[in-house]
Amino acid sequence: MKFVTAVWDDGGFFVDPRAYLAELAKFRDRLPEGARNFATDPAHYDLGYGNSHCVKDLELSGIQVATDKSGGLTLEFAPNQWKHDAGLRISYSGVTHFSVDYKHSIDWMLVDTVLLDEILPGEDGGCLHEIALTDASITVRCADLQAVWGDAS
Template identity: 75%
Template structure:
């Protein structure tokens, strides 16, 4: 990620969205509408308090279309101690999707979100990077829609 800090450091994770939040007023107008709405949501980076913060959500499922429509859906389950809802992110016009495993944290049963960052691309789309405890996800797409869904 370019601005958001989410790194493993001496046996713990260090996360800090401060630099990204400082750039977001400049970057936001160049993001597609759905991505802009998600990135600028007031609770998105409120690590200490918001139930709508992405931190600590757990990656549950990845749905990739096979019909070349460029669709992709990532489902995240809520952290029982923090979130009231899970999160579904639906991407349209996907041109790149990857999951890269970086760490080996065998004491965690699921990959949890550390933080994410959405940046505009020159073609009018965006690049969404999600740092997980054991991996990172990168999606380049035309736009995305993020919907918080009740956990039932």
């Protein structure tokens, strides 16, 4: 990620969205509408434990890739039982790149959970969404995305 810090540091994870939030104010109008709404939601990067719409600690629970050439992709995240009231479903349109890169360095965690994410304007008017997980990273280049809090299994 370019601005968000999400790293393993001295036996724990260190996350910091402040540099991203400062830059987001400069390019928010260049993001497609769905991506802009998701990235600028005040709860998105509120790391306080009382915020159930912060993406931190969501558990990756599903990936659905379109088998046709529609460019559709859906990522599902289950709620963390200690923090979230609901899961999150992110539906991407016009996907031109999708990758999951695994590190396989943390063998004591049963599932990959979100550390933080970052959405940047794409070169073609779309966006680039990067998600740092505890043991992997997800990268999606797309025309836009829609993030909906609700029942994601």
